[in-house]
Amino acid sequence: MQMKRQAEIRWREEKYRVMFHSQKHYNAIRVAMREQQPYETIAVMIDDAIAQTPTSGSMRNAIQHMWGYFKKHVTSEQKAHYDELMTNEQYDDVCCYLRQLANDYNITYLQNSTILQEERH
Structure with missing residues (x-):
């Protein structure tokens, strides 16, 4: 067990x-x-x-799944910032932003997710 x-x-x-x-x-x-x-x-x-090299599609998909935790809570400014990062395919920056939002909104599940714990800069 x-x-x-x-x-x-x-x-x-x-x-x-x-x-x-x-x-x-x-x-x-x-x-x-x-x-x-x-x-x-x-x-x-x-x-x-x-160990696999991420594709644009796989990165976008994972980020969109994580974004689902926030979409009902964020301000219009936060949503606009997310949309801008996604439009420009700045996936490392989006992950950093999602980590910030997870901390701001105390989303424990995402705070414990290794994808948001990685240093990306």
């Missing part, structure tokens, strides 16, 4: 980072989690996903 819990925690922390790098790997890991694959299997799959 402990290994299952360990896999759940790791997946929760790495989910958006995996999605940022590869939607294909994200989908495969979701299936592996549903099938309750061993922690070691999940860990290898996560590490492999993170």
Whole structure:
């Protein structure tokens, strides 16, 4: 049971980072989690996903998923800033901005996400 819990925690922390790098790997890991694959299997799959070079599409998709946590709370100015960063495909800057918003709005799930803990500048 402990290994299952360990896999759940790791997946929760790495989910958006995996999605940022590869939607294909994200989908495969979701299936592996549903099938309750061993922690070691999940860990290898996560590490492999993170080793993938992100595409513009995978980065945009992950960021849009994270943005969903804020869209009902942000001001029009914050939304405009997000839209500008996304239009210019400044994905590292968007991640930094989302980290700031996660802290401002105390979104614990995103605060614990490794994708927003990475230094991007």
